[in-house]
Amino acid sequence: QQPVQSPQAVILREGEDAVINCSSSKALYSVHWYRQKHGEAPVFLMILLKGGEQKGHEKISASFNEKKQQSSLYLTASQLSYSGTYFCGTEYDYGQNFVFGPGTRLSVLP
Amino acid sequence: NAGVTQTPKFQVLKTGQSMTLQCAQDMNHNSMYWYRQDPGMGLRLIYYSASEGTTDKGEVPNGYNVSRLNKREFSLRLESAAPSQTSVYFCASSQMRASGGPTDTQYFGPGTRLTVL
Numbered sequence: 001q002q003p004v005q006s007p008q009a010v011i012l013r014e015g016e017d018a019v020i021n022c023s024s025s026k027a028l029y030s031v032h033w034y035r036q037k038h039g040e041a042p043v044f045l046m047i048l049l050k051g052g053e054q055k056g057h058e059k060i061s062a063s064f065n066e067k068k069q070q071s072s073l074y075l076t077a078s079q080l081s082y083s084g085t086y087f088c089g090t091e092y093d094y095g096q097n098f099v100f101g102p103g104t105r106l107s108v109l110p
Numbered sequence: 111n112a113g114v115t116q117t118p119k120f121q122v123l124k125t126g127q128s129m130t131l132q133c134a135q136d137m138n139h140n141s142m143y144w145y146r147q148d149p150g151m152g153l154r155l156i157y158y159s160a161s162e163g164t165t166d167k168g169e170v171p172n173g174y175n176v177s178r179l180n181k182r183e184f185s186l187r188l189e190s191a192a193p194s195q196t197s198v199y200f201c202a203s204s205q206m207r208a209s210g211g212p213t214d215t216q217y218f219g220p221g222t223r224l225t226v227l
Contacts, residue, residue, distance in 0.1 A: 002152070030213070032213070032215075034216075040220070041200060041218035041219060041220055041221060042153065042200070042216075042218050043218070044215045044216065044217070047215070087152055087153065089213075091213060097155065097168065097169070098155075098213045099155070099169070100145075100152045100153040100154070101152055102150060102151060102152040103150075103152050
């Protein structure tokens with residue numbers, strides 16, 4: 001069952017912040033975030049496990065809210081290099097198939 | 111290290127033709143995957159191989175077959191191509207999942223852009 005991502009697309013100016021959400025109707029075991037630049041392969045950003053964990057990678061961080069069955073990706077002071085499509089991938093239980101969401105297209109303008 | 115390589119990069123087929131997409135990884139990973147990517151649909155799993163000698167169906171396996179030739183190589187075959195199989199195909203690999211742990215980081219190849227006329 002594919003997770004839901006919102007928004008579908010967002011346009012920012014350099015330096016602005018953005019939040020991308022990934023939600024599920026089922027209890028989540030883990031959430032993975034990937035970024036794909038146009039014409040390239042997806043690249044791993046981070047993994048979060050159930051337990052309300054929050055992780056960060058420079059100015060990109062994420063949280064995992066078990067009660068809401070949702071993960072949010074936070075992009076702070078966005079840079080031009082942040083442009084791309086962000087995918088969350090979810091597992092609903094240990095051993096279940098990993099499923100990617102439909103993606104959120106992020107465009108950062110100068 | 112080349113990481114994950116895929117051949118060919120582009121391919122145009124006519125309906126009914128067959129072809130094999132090749133994938134190889136040099137990271138000594140146990141698990142390998144084939145995805146297709148269509149606009150607005152994200153990445154959908156076609157088949158995966160958790161370890162050498164095993165293969166399993168993913169979300170959209172119809173019309174495809176796979177072969178895990180050895181630990182390095184995982185091929186995807188279209189026996190009779192259809193226009194609905196026009197897509198970008200990505201191969202990925204990862205370490206074997208640790209017991210009790212989440213699916214490990216997946217490393218993707220550059221993709222094959224396939225058009226079926």
